[in-house]
Amino acid sequence: xxxxxxxxxxxxxxxxxxxxxxxxxxxxxxxxxxxxxxxxxxxxxxxxxxxxxxxxxxxxxxxxxxxxxxxxxxxxxxxxxxxxxxxxxxxxxxxxxxxxxxxxxxxxxxxxxxxxxxxxxxxxxxxxxxxxxxxxxxxxxxxxxxxxxxxxxxxxxxxxxxxxxxxxxxxxxxxxxxxxxxxxxxxxxxxxxxxxxxxxxxxxxxxxxxxxxxxxxxxxxxxxxxxxxxxxxxxxxxxxxxxxxxxxxxxxxxxxxxxxxxxxxxxxxxxxxxxxxxxxxxxxxxxxxxxxxxxxxxxxxxxxxxxxxxxxxxxxxxxxxxxxxxxxxxxxxxxxxxxxxxxxxxxxxxxxxxxxxxxxxxxxxxxxxxxxxxxxxxxxxxxxxxxxxxxxxxxxxxxxxxxxxxxxxxxxxxxxxxxxxxxxxxxxxxxxxxxxxxxxxxxxxxxxxxxxxxxxxxxxxxxxxxxxxxxxxxxxxxxxxxxxxxxxxxxxxxxxxxxx
Amino acid sequence: xxxxxxxxxxxxxxxxxxxxxxxxxxxxxxxxxxxxxxxxxxxxxxxxxxxxxxxxxxxxxxxxxxxxxxxxxxxxxxxxxxxxxxxxxxxxxxxxxxxxxxxxxxxxxxxxxxxxxxxxxxxxxxxxxxxxxxxxxxxxxxxxxxxxxxxxxxxxxxxxxxxxxxxxxxxxxxxxxxxxxxxxxxxxxxxxxxxxxxxxxxxxxxxxxxxxxxxxxxxxxxxx
Numbered sequence: 001x002x003x004x005x006x007x008x009x010x011x012x013x014x015x016x017x018x019x020x021x022x023x024x025x026x027x028x029x030x031x032x033x034x035x036x037x038x039x040x041x042x043x044x045x046x047x048x049x050x051x052x053x054x055x056x057x058x059x060x061x062x063x064x065x066x067x068x069x070x071x072x073x074x075x076x077x078x079x080x081x082x083x084x085x086x087x088x089x090x091x092x093x094x095x096x097x098x099x100x101x102x103x104x105x106x107x108x109x110x111x112x113x114x115x116x117x118x119x120x121x122x123x124x125x126x127x128x129x130x131x132x133x134x135x136x137x138x139x140x141x142x143x144x145x146x147x148x149x150x151x152x153x154x155x156x157x158x159x160x161x162x163x164x165x166x167x168x169x170x171x172x173x174x175x176x177x178x179x180x181x182x183x184x185x186x187x188x189x190x191x192x193x194x195x196x197x198x199x200x201x202x203x204x205x206x207x208x209x210x211x212x213x214x215x216x217x218x219x220x221x222x223x224x225x226x227x228x229x230x231x232x233x234x235x236x237x238x239x240x241x242x243x244x245x246x247x248x249x250x251x252x253x254x255x256x257x258x259x260x261x262x263x264x265x266x267x268x269x270x271x272x273x274x275x276x277x278x279x280x281x282x283x284x285x286x287x288x289x290x291x292x293x294x295x296x297x298x299x300x301x302x303x304x305x306x307x308x309x310x311x312x313x314x315x316x317x318x319x320x321x322x323x324x325x326x327x328x329x330x331x332x333x334x335x336x337x338x339x340x341x342x343x344x345x346x347x348x349x350x351x352x353x354x355x356x357x358x359x360x361x362x363x364x365x366x367x368x369x370x371x372x373x374x375x376x377x378x379x380x381x382x383x384x385x386x387x388x389x390x391x392x393x394x395x396x397x398x399x400x401x402x403x404x405x406x407x408x409x410x411x412x413x414x415x416x417x418x419x420x421x422x423x424x425x426x427x428x429x430x431x432x433x434x435x436x437x438x439x440x441x442x443x444x445x446x447x448x449x450x451x452x453x454x455x456x457x458x459x460x461x462x463x464x465x466x467x468x469x470x471x472x473x474x475x476x477x478x479x480x481x482x483x484x485x486x487x488x489x490x491x492x493x494x495x496x497x498x499x500x
Numbered sequence: 501x502x503x504x505x506x507x508x509x510x511x512x513x514x515x516x517x518x519x520x521x522x523x524x525x526x527x528x529x530x531x532x533x534x535x536x537x538x539x540x541x542x543x544x545x546x547x548x549x550x551x552x553x554x555x556x557x558x559x560x561x562x563x564x565x566x567x568x569x570x571x572x573x574x575x576x577x578x579x580x581x582x583x584x585x586x587x588x589x590x591x592x593x594x595x596x597x598x599x600x601x602x603x604x605x606x607x608x609x610x611x612x613x614x615x616x617x618x619x620x621x622x623x624x625x626x627x628x629x630x631x632x633x634x635x636x637x638x639x640x641x642x643x644x645x646x647x648x649x650x651x652x653x654x655x656x657x658x659x660x661x662x663x664x665x666x667x668x669x670x671x672x673x674x675x676x677x678x679x680x681x682x683x684x685x686x687x688x689x690x691x692x693x694x695x696x697x698x699x700x701x702x703x704x705x706x707x708x709x710x711x712x713x714x715x716x717x718x719x720x721x722x723x724x
Contacts (some may be wrong), residue, residue, distance in 0.1 A: 015577075077664060082710060085709075087708060088708075091553050091554075092550040092553075092554040092555075093539060093546055093547040093550045097539060097540070097542055097543075098540075099541070099543045100540055100541055100614075101538070132541065132613075132614050132617050132618075133613040133614050133616070134617070135613055135615040141596055193714065194714070197713065197715055198713035198714065200708075201708040202703070202705045202708075203705070203707060203708065203711055203715060205513035205715065206715040206716065206717045207714070207715065207716045207717070207718070208716075208718075209716045209717060209718040209719075210718065210719060215610060218531055219530040220530070221532050221534065222533060222534050222539050222700060222705065223534035223535045223536060224535065224698075224705070225537060225539065225540070238537075238540045240538070240540045240618065241618065242534075243534040243535065243536035244531075244534060279679055326611060328580075447720050456544055463535045473707060498536070498618070498620075
């Protein structure tokens with residue numbers, strides 16, 4: 001057993017209100033620079049929808065992620081993008097790379113015109129101008145261009161996942177009284193088997209062993225852009241000004257000083273949880289060679305119980321510090337992912353072992369227009385999954401590689417918690433009903449209470465259990481601290497500038 | 501005197517600037533080592549331009565270097581008229597590929613306002629020089645034919661004499677002007693390497709052929 005620690009995340013989609021505060025917090029700190037204007041290391045998508053960049057989930061177009069070789073015996077994992085030799089053949093023009101049109105052209109407004117226009121009969125206007133060449137542009141797309149347009153026949157209908165649903169369910173998503181959409185904040189998943197790392201010809205992308213953050217060494221990056229194509233989540237971006245690729249760094253300078261990443265810290269809905277997971281790195285190769293439906297289960301098996309004395313001993317032997325083990329024991333992520341099995345990874349079928357998990361959203365309110373034109377609203381709002389307005393198939397295509405059972409199980413628990421608390425606090429649900437719901441979800445009242453507390457009433461310290469980094473100790477023993485002075489932050493002494 | 505300056509002093513100066521400058525830049529500003537790709541801003545012409553250019557120029561450059569480094573092998577490879585004919589044809593095709601590629605890249609840079617916005621003065625110098633270099637190379641190939649044969653009795657002894665620090669410019673001083681321009685532009689490009697995006701030539705990621713897919717780096721290994 002080779003125990004490693006990973007700072008992992010849970011996003012509770014049932015709590016996300018789609019306010020984009022996380023995106024702005026991130027943008028203001030990291031990507032408000034020339035060449036990075038179009039990047040959204042954190043973005044919030046409306047799903048069903050096309051996402052950012054447009055249709056990023058369509059891997060037939062972008063060739064992101066890994067796939068198993070198509071042979072019956074001992075299939076090996078390979079990049080969907082290309083093999084090693086093809087990498088060299090494609091070095092000069094990257095075949096599956098999204099271009100600026102797939103994101104959007106960043107722009108600003110010519111505000112000076114408002115003041116400097118000559119006197120005339122017309123109101124002066126500030127025309128949009130491109131942030132690249134400064135020329136006037138017609139805005140065709142922008143950040144969150146399809147925000148809130150779930151059910152749209154222009155945007156949402158182009159969601160690549162809809163192709164997998166049966167026509168009836170698909171139709172329902174677009175009928176006005178039944179349409180269903182939710183917000184999905186996305187950051188880098190800091191995968192255990194990251195495709196960006198595997199595809200980088202220069203070997204510039206790496207995973208930090210201490211906390212599992214995936215980073216691009218800006219000095220080693222040569223701008224071949226293979227990571228942009230290979231990341232199935234499209235969470236590495238090419239900086240067109242500096243000629244380097246960039247990605248979410250999980251605010252490691254903040255983590256190292258004991259603060260939650262900016263997007264976590266600023267989250268208005270408090271949907272984000274951050275904590276350590278201990279996992280067995282030896283199991284990675286095998287966990288990726290199972291059929292799609294078993295991927296989530298295998299990933300959960302890889303995650304180790306931090307209370308198990310055997311695991312603790314193995315962790316110490318593998319060099320995991322005591323403080324990190326304690327953090328793993330207090331980790332809210334462990335509870336959501338492993339103990340309660342409520343949180344699921346995004347698109348496990350890309351086989352990158354993403355370490356960001358999502359609690360699926362529940363939209364229980366069911367209403368429909370009756371034949372006489374009046375609206376009927378269900379009064380028993382939280383009764384059962386069958387009545388809820390949730391297309392399980394869509395969620396399972398998003399979060400469990402098509403395994404409906406896992407999604408249904410999570411939903412049953414979430415509904416049971418609501419029924420149980422309704423019984424306790426409002427009292428219009430009988431104890432029998434509450435117990436029946438708990439039984440159906442396969443959990444006890446204690447677990448329901450714990451889920452309720454961590455979902456609804458968590459404190460800052462409960463949501464973000466940041467392991468002690470003791471960075472100063474690491475550095476002290478290897479380098480003279482004076483040598484490392486002024487190297488904190490993004491890791492650069494000079495501002496990143498385009499080379500000659 | 502001019503010949504000494506052009507074919508002895510200038511090559512040494514150019515090589516010194518190219519080598520020392522590139523190493524110095526690598527040591528002091530590794531961050532600036534990148535291909536500065538603009539595919540993100542313009543994809544269609546980039547594919548044809550960049551692919552034709554690189555697929556044409558890389559084999560051509562390697563063959564040139566082989567002519568200096570292993571002249572006997574190269575001479576043997578052109579031993580018969582048939583072989584000479586084939587290599588002459590292959591060389592011309594590669595050269596035309598490179599010229600068309602460079603032309604497309606030049607056209608693309610001139611016409612796309614987005615690409616122009618991220619083009620530096622030295623980009624223009626480099627791209628024009630490369631285009632000119634391939635153009636003169638093709639003139640040599642078409643006007644002074646069978647270069648594969650005469651190359652190893654003119655350019656090779658000159659380059660070898662430079663490499664052995666016993667410069668013998670007489671091997672090339674009597675050649676026509678087109679040859680001289682081609683030689684000098686080659687050295688000029690080498691000298692410009694550390695001041696331009698050409699440094700990406702030395703960053704060919706060969707280790708990708710054998711490295712592990714996953715890279716895990718410890719700040720300091722804590723395993724006892």
